[in-house]
Amino acid sequence: MFRSSHKAMRVKTTDQEEEREHVIEAEGLRKTFGDFVAVDDVSFKVRQGECFGILGPNGAGKTSMIRMIYGFSPITGGSLRVFGIDVSRGLRKIKSRVGVCQQENNLDPDLDVLKNLEVYARYFDIPRKEAHNRAEELLEFIGLDHRKKARSTELSGGMMRRLVIARALINSPDLVILDEPTTGLDPQSRHQVWDRLEKLRSQGLSILMTTHYMDEASRLCDRLIIMDHGRILVLGEPIDLIRKYVGQNIIEVAEPSKELRAYIQSEGLEYEDVGPRLIIYSEDGEDLFHEMSNNYCREGCTLRMATLEDVFLKLTGRDLRE
């Protein structure tokens, strides 16, 4: 199965990039819980060696989707293949080659740091000696080699997270799945985690991650999808998505005057009205900004680069999801 899909791709395209094998292929994927549709007809492919992001507000279907990929959740419809293997048939084979970092830090609180890794290695049938060496290596990689004998419950949030990532690497996986890897961490810890993830990416490891942080997605993801209500809204590279959906620059105006609103209307600018603020999307931001700040708003008017967050909010709206 792996071979045939690989060949099919070779025939289809001559693009160098596309020629790489796909680690995940989802086609018309669906997941329902009773009447609730969590994932609705989703199709995407993750290339080997890329970092692929899944973004979306709470309840968009991110976690449901990745739970299907690591086998916690049987698929309701469509097809899902990992390494070319159908998840409903060869799950054990798939799981032996995947490293999973779940949303909760489910480290083993009954074991110390080193034992957490060694015991986890046993689940993959890794021989004791090899497991020990690998565990030592990984502890050094995540900078926890000085806390080997600490109980996992004594670690800080950031250390726990790094240890969970190390644990996900114990079987030298071909694909790592990370569900919100830095949620709840302080800025220092987030950067520590990002550093490690970037290193892994540069070593050619395929990564699938969900996140709520747009800066994280921009920094780490080669490509990403933004989901809402179980469906994919857009798929692409972060830079392209920003260009395509919000342009180069953003001008934000706090408490806009009537005159400014009239000016925007007359110029036919693309903008969004969020209560006391106006968000104006623009390609040639600088001239427009000078024009506006000179004539309409001396203060409370800022020009900034467009970010992925603007794309996200534009596409998924600003309503709270609870």
Next chain:
Amino acid sequence: MTGRVSFRISKRFIRVWQRNLTVYQKTWKISFIPPLLEPLFYILAFGVGLGVLVGKIHYNNIEVSYVGFIAPALIAITIMYNAFFENTFASFVRMYYQKTFDAIMATPLSVEEIITGEIIWGATKSLIAASIMLGIMSLFGLITYPVGLLIIPLAFLGGVAFGSVGMFFTGMVPSIEIFNLPIFLFITPMFLFSGTFFPVENLPAWAQGLSLLFPLTHLVKLTRAFGLGFTSIELLWSVLYLLTFSLIFFPLALFVMHRRLIK
């Protein structure tokens, strides 16, 4: 992992057993204390205190002291408690609070293998505790050898039976407090009415029939016979009962745990 429970269990379940053993090795000194001390307390209370009032008890055409009568039953109770509590409270904590099962499910193991490993671990704890008690009681000359040694493999079988039914409850209860219900309605009546502290024959006929439904009644029958040095063909019925009980509740445990964990 598909939508349905699978009974194709590979030997990987041993990894979960090993995980629990690794944790146990750190705390074994504490785990050893109850089976060491409990028989001493009981022998003191019932042998010196109550035994005087009770006198001798007729069992299988011999006369035994009251302590001699209850000593093997205490082992049966220990077998029940060790497996049942391991696969209810301890397993529930690992599943629900520690998310240990979630972490293992992301590895090549299946839910069914995890649960199997847990039940076999519970049975192992029964075996360890029963062996320690056996040793202590032997010091007081309360066990007849070599037949008494049969209690060791029996402890494992009894452990699987009580661990499976415990795990079945673990798959059903919405919260950890609800375990009080099966303990009050199932474990406590068994503790009292399974021929543990007085012969089942002392009960009215209807209650005797009822007590035959209890797995502990059969386990007590076996430990008492073996402990006092008797074997008979008739005992095979009790072994058969425990086997059947396990064969019903083990798959049921897998089923409810699968339903609980795979969504």
